[in-house]
Amino acid sequence: MAGIRRAQAGRGGEGLVRRMTARPANAHQARLLRLLRDGGPNSRAQLGDQVDLSRSKLAVEVDRLLETELVVADGLAASRGGRRSHNIRLNPHLRFLGVDIGATSVDVAVTNAELEILGHINQPMDVREGPVAVFEQVLSMAAKLRASGLAEGFDGAGIGVPGPVRFPEGIPVAPPIMPGWDGFPVREALSQDLGCPVMVDNDVNLMAMGEQHAGVARTVADFLCVKIGTGIGCGIVVGGEVYRGTTGSAGDIGHIQAVPDGRPCACGNRGCLEAHFSGAALARDATEAAEQRLSTELANRLEAHGTLSAVDVSAAAAAGDATALDLIREGGNHTGQVIAGLVSFFNPGLVVIGGGVTGLGHTLLAAIRTQVYRGSLPLATGNLPIVLGELGPTAGVIGAARLISDHLFSPA
Amino acid sequence: MAGIRRAQAGRGGEGLVRRMTARPANAHQARLLRLLRDGGPNSRAQLGDQVDLSRSKLAVEVDRLLETELVVADGLAASRGGRRSHNIRLNPHLRFLGVDIGATSVDVAVTNAELEILGHINQPMDVREGPVAVFEQVLSMAAKLRASGLAEGFDGAGIGVPGPVRFPEGIPVAPPIMPGWDGFPVREALSQDLGCPVMVDNDVNLMAMGEQHAGVARTVADFLCVKIGTGIGCGIVVGGEVYRGTTGSAGDIGHIQAVPDGRPCACGNRGCLEAHFSGAALARDATEAAEQRLSTELANRLEAHGTLSAVDVSAAAAAGDATALDLIREGGNHTGQVIAGLVSFFNPGLVVIGGGVTGLGHTLLAAIRTQVYRGSLPLATGNLPIVLGELGPTAGVIGAARLISDHLFSPA
Numbered sequence: 001m002a003g004i005r006r007a008q009a010g011r012g013g014e015g016l017v018r019r020m021t022a023r024p025a026n027a028h029q030a031r032l033l034r035l036l037r038d039g040g041p042n043s044r045a046q047l048g049d050q051v052d053l054s055r056s057k058l059a060v061e062v063d064r065l066l067e068t069e070l071v072v073a074d075g076l077a078a079s080r081g082g083r084r085s086h087n088i089r090l091n092p093h094l095r096f097l098g099v100d101i102g103a104t105s106v107d108v109a110v111t112n113a114e115l116e117i118l119g120h121i122n123q124p125m126d127v128r129e130g131p132v133a134v135f136e137q138v139l140s141m142a143a144k145l146r147a148s149g150l151a152e153g154f155d156g157a158g159i160g161v162p163g164p165v166r167f168p169e170g171i172p173v174a175p176p177i178m179p180g181w182d183g184f185p186v187r188e189a190l191s192q193d194l195g196c197p198v199m200v201d202n203d204v205n206l207m208a209m210g211e212q213h214a215g216v217a218r219t220v221a222d223f224l225c226v227k228i229g230t231g232i233g234c235g236i237v238v239g240g241e242v243y244r245g246t247t248g249s250a251g252d253i254g255h256i257q258a259v260p261d262g263r264p265c266a267c268g269n270r271g272c273l274e275a276h277f278s279g280a281a282l283a284r285d286a287t288e289a290a291e292q293r294l295s296t297e298l299a300n301r302l303e304a305h306g307t308l309s310a311v312d313v314s315a316a317a318a319a320g321d322a323t324a325l326d327l328i329r330e331g332g333n334h335t336g337q338v339i340a341g342l343v344s345f346f347n348p349g350l351v352v353i354g355g356g357v358t359g360l361g362h363t364l365l366a367a368i369r370t371q372v373y374r375g376s377l378p379l380a381t382g383n384l385p386i387v388l389g390e391l392g393p394t395a396g397v398i399g400a401a402r403l404i405s406d407h408l409f410s411p412a
Numbered sequence: 413m414a415g416i417r418r419a420q421a422g423r424g425g426e427g428l429v430r431r432m433t434a435r436p437a438n439a440h441q442a443r444l445l446r447l448l449r450d451g452g453p454n455s456r457a458q459l460g461d462q463v464d465l466s467r468s469k470l471a472v473e474v475d476r477l478l479e480t481e482l483v484v485a486d487g488l489a490a491s492r493g494g495r496r497s498h499n500i501r502l503n504p505h506l507r508f509l510g511v512d513i514g515a516t517s518v519d520v521a522v523t524n525a526e527l528e529i530l531g532h533i534n535q536p537m538d539v540r541e542g543p544v545a546v547f548e549q550v551l552s553m554a555a556k557l558r559a560s561g562l563a564e565g566f567d568g569a570g571i572g573v574p575g576p577v578r579f580p581e582g583i584p585v586a587p588p589i590m591p592g593w594d595g596f597p598v599r600e601a602l603s604q605d606l607g608c609p610v611m612v613d614n615d616v617n618l619m620a621m622g623e624q625h626a627g628v629a630r631t632v633a634d635f636l637c638v639k640i641g642t643g644i645g646c647g648i649v650v651g652g653e654v655y656r657g658t659t660g661s662a663g664d665i666g667h668i669q670a671v672p673d674g675r676p677c678a679c680g681n682r683g684c685l686e687a688h689f690s691g692a693a694l695a696r697d698a699t700e701a702a703e704q705r706l707s708t709e710l711a712n713r714l715e716a717h718g719t720l721s722a723v724d725v726s727a728a729a730a731a732g733d734a735t736a737l738d739l740i741r742e743g744g745n746h747t748g749q750v751i752a753g754l755v756s757f758f759n760p761g762l763v764v765i766g767g768g769v770t771g772l773g774h775t776l777l778a779a780i781r782t783q784v785y786r787g788s789l790p791l792a793t794g795n796l797p798i799v800l801g802e803l804g805p806t807a808g809v810i811g812a813a814r815l816i817s818d819h820l821f822s823p824a
Contacts (some may be wrong), residue, residue, distance in 0.1 A: 164791055174791050234757065238650050245633055245759025249791045256753040257787060258673065267789060295754055338753070341668040345646065345754055347657025373668060377679060378662045379576055379586050 022068035028053060028061045031211035033070060033090065033409040036336070038213070040114055041074050041089035056168030062088060072096070076135075090114060094405055095150070097157035097194065099138055100203055100396030103177055103230035103279075106134070109397035112151045115213060115405065117291025117394060119150040127162060128178035129269040131189075139193055147153050149184030156198045156408050159186060162231065164249040171198035173248065177231060177266075188210035199403045203227070204251055205242045206399030207389070208235025211352050213402045215390040224342060225389070227333065228354035230279045231235045234342070253342070254278065258334040277331030279310045279356050283361050285327050286313045294387035314359040328360045339368060339386075347380045354389030361388070413811050427582035436481035440465060440473045445502065445821040447483060450625070452526055453486050458558030474500060482506070502526060507562070508816055509569035509606065512541030512615055512808030514768075515539050515589055518546070521809035522554040522562045525672070527625060527817065529806060531562040539574060542592035543601075551605055566608045566754025568649050570812030571598060572615035574643065576661040585660060589643060589678075592608035609667055611791025611815045615639070616663055617654045618811030619801070623764050625814045627802040632762045634753060637801070638665070639767035642691045642745065646754070657678035665754070666690065671748040685750050689743030691722045691768050700724045707735035726771040740772045751780060751798075752787030759792045 003290055036042060044407040048058045065071040066088070074087040094113035100106065104127070109120040121141050125134060145151060170187025174177065188202040192199040208225035211217040217225070217237070225235035234241040244250050254274030255267050263270025263281075275281060286308040290298040297316040302308050314337025316324035339351060351372070353365060369386050389395055420623060436442040443463055448454060460470045462751040477483040478500070480787075486499040506525035512518065516539070519675040521532040533553050537546060557563060565585070575587025581601025584590065603610040620637035623629040629649070637647035656662050666686030668681050674683025687693060698720040702710040709728040714720050728736035751763060763784070781798050801807055 016661065168681070174789075222655075236757075238655060243650060244543055244636075245792070246761040246796075247759060247791055247794070249789065250757065250759035252756050252759070252789060252792065253753075256756050257749065269787065273637055337669065341665075341750070341753060344664050344668050345648075345662065347659060347662035347664070349658040375681065377664060377667055379659055380657070380664065382659070386660075 005097075008377050011391065022070055022072075024409060025064065026061075026411055028057075029065055030410050032061060032065060034406075035098050036071065036088070036090045037114055037405055037409065041044035041087050043078075043085040043087050047088075053346070054267065062237070066355050067299060073355075078399065087267075093152075094155050096401040097142055097145075097151075097196075098143075098156045098397030098404075099157065100160045100236070100393075100400055101125070101127060101134060101138070101162060103394075106138060106143065107393055108138060109401070110145045110154075111398070111401040113155075113405065114398035114400055115401045117398065119145045119148060120374075120394065120397065122393060123146065127181075130188065131184040133306045135190065135193070137206075142194070151181065153195055156197045156199075156404035157194050158199045158206065158403035159190060159198060160206040160400050161186065161200065162203045162229070164247070164252065165200050165202050167201060167244050167248050168199070172200075197404065197408060199407045200249070201242075201400075201403055202233070202235075202244075202248070203396055204233035204235045204393070205244065206235075206368060206397075206403060207354055207395045208237050208242060208352070208399065210391055210395035210397070210399030211354070211389050211400045212237060212240070212399075213294045214398050215395060216352055217350055218381050218386055222346075223350040224346060224348045225341075225352040225354060226339060227358040228278060228353065229355040232274050232335070232355075234252060239278055253338060256338050259339055261267050273334060276334045281309045282357065283308050286316075286324070289323050289327070295321050297321040298323060310357045311359060314357075314361070317360065317363060325363060329367045332360075332364045333371055335364075336368035336371025337375060341374045343372055343376040343380050343384065348384070351384065351386045352389050353386065354395060371403070435528070435823060436482075437476065438473075440469075442666075443475055443823050444473060446818075447818055448500070448502045449526055449821065450598075453499050455490075455497040455499050457497035457635030459500075462542070505564075505609045506567050507565070508561075509557075509608075509812040510785055510809030510812035510816075511554075511569065511573045512618060512805075512812055513537070513539060513546060513550070513574060514615065514808075515574050518550060519805055519809050520550060520557065521806070521810070521813070522557045522566075523813040525567075525817065527810055527813045529809065531557045531560060531639035532806065532809065533557065534805060539590050539593075543596040544599065547598075547602060547605070566606055568609045568611075568816035569602065569606050570618065570815035570817075571602060571610060571612045572597065572618040572808050572812050573612065573640075574645075575616045576659070576664065577612055577614050578660050579613060579656050580611070581728070582610065584612075587614075608819060609816065611819050613812075614645070614647075614656075614660070614663070615643035615648045615723055617656065617807055618815060619766055619807045620649050620654060620764070620811065620813045622708075622803055622809070623801050624649060624652070624811075626810050627807060628764055628799055629762055631737055634752075634758075634760050635762040635764065636758060636760045637748070637764040637766060638751060640765065640769040641689060641767040644690045644747070644763065644767075646684050648758070665750060668750050668752055668753075673807055685746060688746045694722045694725055694739060694743060694769065695720050698728075698736070701735050707733050709733040710736060722769045723771060724744060726769075726773070727777060729772065737775060740775045741779045744776045745783055746770075748780035748783025749775075749787060752784045753783055754790040755792050755796065760796065763796065763798040764801050765798065766807060787802070 071088050072091050074089040076084045090113035096111045098109045107122050111120045163178050166173050172181045186200045186359040187198050203302050204227045207227050217223050223237050232254040234253045236251050255272040255273045258273040259271040263275040265272035267276035289295050290302040301312045313324045444636035483500050484503050486501040488496045502525035508523045510521045518537040519534050520531045541577040575590050578585050584593045587593050598612045616639045619639050629635050635649050644666040646665045648663050667684040669683045670685040675687040677687035680709050701707050702714040713724045725736045
């Protein structure tokens with residue numbers, strides 16, 4: 001219960017130090033911290049309305065939180081008729097680090113305890129270079145954010161990796177696109193280097209948590225969040241909590257069969273969704289089309305840049321290129337067919353589509369919607385919105401901050 | 413808190429009366445009731461080890477339960493070294509009614525409060541005759557069980573219907589194979605006729621709850637229970653609780669596409685799993701094969717009985733008939749392919765196969781296993797058992813008794 005230390009007695013490579021040493025002592029305190037995180041500064045009176053505590057017990061718990069310095073006083077609230085209540089808020093000096101590692105780029109952000117982004121850096125990166133190289137880059141990006149004055153240090157960090165994770169040990173397992181990562185102790189290693197508690201999860205789960213915290217899924221208990229980036233995966237939220245499955249691989253929909261006897265996939269099977277549609281598949285198909293001169297637009301872009309990516313397909317489609325539009329539509333059809341089956345099975349209240357290829361926008365969305373509304377039963381789709389994510393590239397880092405805050409705002 | 417009444421002051425058509433009027437007053441009492449339900453008679457000392465209550469608080473809650481007559485004293489426990497503790501158990505006079513309505517037959521059973529089956533009747537029935545005719549039959553079966561002296565009345569009833577249910581109102585919604593059932597207030601009507609609380613759920617969910625309570629899924633938190641009967645559906649259990657989805661249609665896997673541009677399905681689409689494999693599809697395919705003289709075994713059976721069912725296919729397969737074996741294998745392949753996708757998505761700890769066609773046994777199971785182990789990633793299937801249900805036709809009625817006991821053993 002020593003409160004938040006300001007000491008800078010460097011420990012670990014980056015000189016970052018552990019700061020927040022207090023944790024809520026019981027479930028009531030944890031609940032109060034999460035309410036302040038999700039709703040911002042609030043009066044004692046209004047918090048009392050939201051938790052099932054007598055006025056005197058509430059006062060005891062709030063006083064204890066003030067002692068830990070996790071929470072600070074924030075002036076008087078507006079009158080509700082009687083004596084004016086005191087406002088409290090989470091300590092504005094608390095800082096979380098959110099890291100979202102993709103296959104080809106990495107996002108690093110600093111948030112306050114209300115998970116508002118104070119600073120955000122995106123850099124290209126190749127996950128295949130292995131964990132040591134990637135985390136050196138992440139640590140130097142974190143140091144840059146600290147040096148800019150946004151944070152003196154971090155009270156916790158959430159890390160997303162593009163593959164299944166053994167949760168809560170925070171260790172990637174058998175990640176298909178990440179040679180060298182299998183079994184690497186991400187949580188342990190990074191918490192030493194950063195000097196703060198670390199939690200690790202699959203990047204798709206973090207995207208779902210981000211959209212749930214600050215995006216399009218704020219009010220939905222059961223939803224699916226499909227991330228189409230270099231690969232393709234699905235975050236599953238049940239009753240407001242991420243469902244990770246028995247071995248942490250839940251939502252691994254990239255290898256569901258989309259086309260019987262279809263294209264060969266890196267996993268050894270044929271016709272997997274990911275072999276037919278993903279950022280990587282789209283780049284491959286666009287390159288083929290350009291080389292076969294099926295599309296002048298794509299051929300010109302290939303000549304100009306040397307390679308093609310989903311961004312080129314998106315730009316070509318926006319310019320009205322029929323081949324690019326076909327590629328997007330066909331990919332959306334395959335994705336939509338797989339999602340249709342998942343909608344029948346899971347009966348979600350919302351489907352969110354996110355990830356790098358959302359630049360493909362409404363052509364993609366229309367194809368997915370058509371397949372789902374046609375292929376699932378009306379009872380499951382009658383009131384089912386299928387929408388693009390709201391947060392774009394910040395969903396993952398907000399989800400990462402949310403992950404570590406959920407951990408820290410739990411009874412020790 | 414009037415305890416269990418023995419009054420027979422008949423109310424409703426069958427003269428059955430409401431008996432158990434007490435409900436647990438708080439979460440501790442509910443927990444104790446469920447422990448006694450799932451573990452049988454137990455000593456106060458051992459219950460104390462399992463709940464997070466001081467000895468004096470435990471004594472208070474147990475005394476209150478004894479006052480309600482939900483629980484009764486049951487002699488002295490074996491010594492654990494000190495003074496011998498008193499045993500308690502659920503009142504042995506409590507009776508639950510479990511009803512499992514299928515498409516072509518109905519199971520009705522009486523259980524005690526530990527969900528042991530005391531009596532069980534199965535009768536053929538046609539769900540398409542509508543709820544009034546079906547429930548007349550159910551009530552007369554329940555009356556027969558009462559008349560046999562197994563129950564003076566029922567303290568609660570659980571009802572399973574073969575279609576989606578708006579839970580907790582207990583109203584079937586848009587059930588595809590059940591004309592006349594849409595919107596019928598099953599829960600309200602039956603609780604009047606039976607004179608006791610009633611809960612209604614999808615039959616597949618009840619099968620999952622039955623296998624969880626007394627069958628093969630006793631120790632598993634996250635699992636799938638695939639029921640292949642006249643139709644095909646899937647019970648989803650997350651963290652020990654049935655997941656029903658946003659509109660109660662979760663697990664409706666019969667209309668997931670199994671064969672692109674395949675057979676037309678009653679739902680209006682083509683290639684649905686149910687159109688290619690289910691009790692009904694198997695009977696249709698077997699009849700076709702018999703009429704085309706592809707199988708002497710099936711042709712002889714068709715001539716002898718006038719119709720063919722899954723039972724005939726099973727018998728023909730057991731006699732080594734190649735066509736029957738092919739039908740089962742092909743059906744198992746389609747089913748396994750769909751389950752492979754669900755395993756990638758849900759990463760369960762166990763897959764249970766049950767329902768009428770489990771008579772097809774290991775030929776079916778082998779085909780399903782082959783597809784799942786080949787079609788899902790090793791991380792999801794490495795430690796995944798795929799097994800037949802243990803309880804057969806009693807899974808549904810045990811699940812039904814469990815459903816109503818979960819309701820009654822919750823704080824009022």
